[in-house]
Amino acid sequence: MPLRPALAASLLALVAAACAHSPVAAPARALTTQEVIDASAPSDWRQLDPGHTLYLQLPSGMVVIELAPQFAPEHVANIQALARGHYFDGLSVNRSQDNFVVQWGDPAGDELALRRPLGEAREKLPAEFSRPAQGLAFHALPDPDGWAPQVGFVDGFAAARDPKTGKAWLTHCYGAVGAGRAMAADSSNGSELYVVIGQSPRQLDLNITTVGRVVVGMERLSVLPRGGGPLGFYTDAGQRVPILAARLASDVPEEARARIEVMRTDTATWDAYVESRRNRRDEWYVHPAGHVDVCSLSVPVRPIPSPQG
Template structure:
């Protein structure tokens, strides 16, 4: 009997630690990003970065805003103009002339009298979105309409990144080379790739668009704005999206709100002056900012997107079970110093 009791006690001692172990901690989105391997990050070319230096603040602190320009084939007519404007140093001495609460911060020539560089392109409204048929810019050259249809109907992700089916402004949204884009087609989601297909970049927080007058004017790119409030998705396909702020958004979002209609400033004294705007590769090599984004076709991004849609880390009580495309911001970070 004594032998049996000892054996039973030994067995219990082996079992109890298993019950005493804490469940494995579920990582938060931020922890997933921090743990992503270097291979899951993609460098942003300096030629795709627009560097805006505002006048120093009241305490003399420098204020630099860095914008990543939209990749081809989206909005390339406007982006070509932006490159010409930056090369001509056209924005130097202009200002942030509009800040509307929960909406946008806008900059350009407040007088609307400054001559534009010659040779700027004029775009049509058709360029706000692109036809999906026959395009070749998906992540994999092997991806075609058939595989896209299959990806939409069953898997949660394909080469371009996770697909978000539920959207109030489109038939669906997804990620393409690090950018959030929307798709519209037939009214039935599972027929989206069959006919009437269009794709366009969307207005999330920090996205940069082109100011314009009434249609058919589409704007030249000389007047730009950054979204500093709730995603104004109603602007999608009505205004060109040309980039996103990846650093320094706080220098725009914290500016005093304009007192005139639509948040425009009334006097020059209220405006924040722009010292310079340059494409990053125009700066000396040592001064060029270096950033990278998390590949939206990586396993790390798939886990991150899932975690943003279904928060299971300790603070949360009930996972939402989904997320708007703008609530899954693509991680961007400065390149770690070597």
């Protein structure tokens, strides 16, 4: 008797809704997640901006990362420069800490003299832990959050904001990608990147620059054997996983790009999706929670539907 919880969003992602052309009508009853996706319109989905999409090629396959220039413009510009300079090619995943993060970059680590030069990218950037909330299309969630006064989504990214300070920031949810730093707040430059692989470490919010999120391929990073050294660093060079290449989607021929689209997070369909996660209506559930956490919501991803013909 296998455990049969509702289909996870990551799975739903793969269920291309072939007949997804009817708008979401006012439902007679609450919809399941699958029903929301089945009823979505093409306009409920968007494609990633190729200039802000990073492909990380590992021996096991590709990881697709959506960058967040609206939250970390300087870091994203630097990551773009690093990718264009092929900086990451031949570097490696050097750290895997259970229930925390997987991190990649130069295995030379703190040995500054041994580190690969950054090329056209900058060594020094300002910390980008938050930004003014003004100017962001912040789509709030209905439920309260313990870590921040308000949580919601901005352009597909899980985010928080504080009306008192007027600041907004990306939240450290599963799949969030950040720029590793040393003690100094402004010691990150995007050449060391990490991704969250466990319970959302929200204590990192406002303490480090978050630069994007993994859209496809988390399972290529989350399963990497945990490192035996402090903080999950690999102690043996042979354990490191090579990065074959890191490229912006815009620098890859169009036919080689990932043919995916993601659900928009500012529509009535999104609100119906959120409600379907707040109160599961799938037959398996006997107790709808009446709540959802900003880090419990995976933004659905699917292959771009084929043109009708």
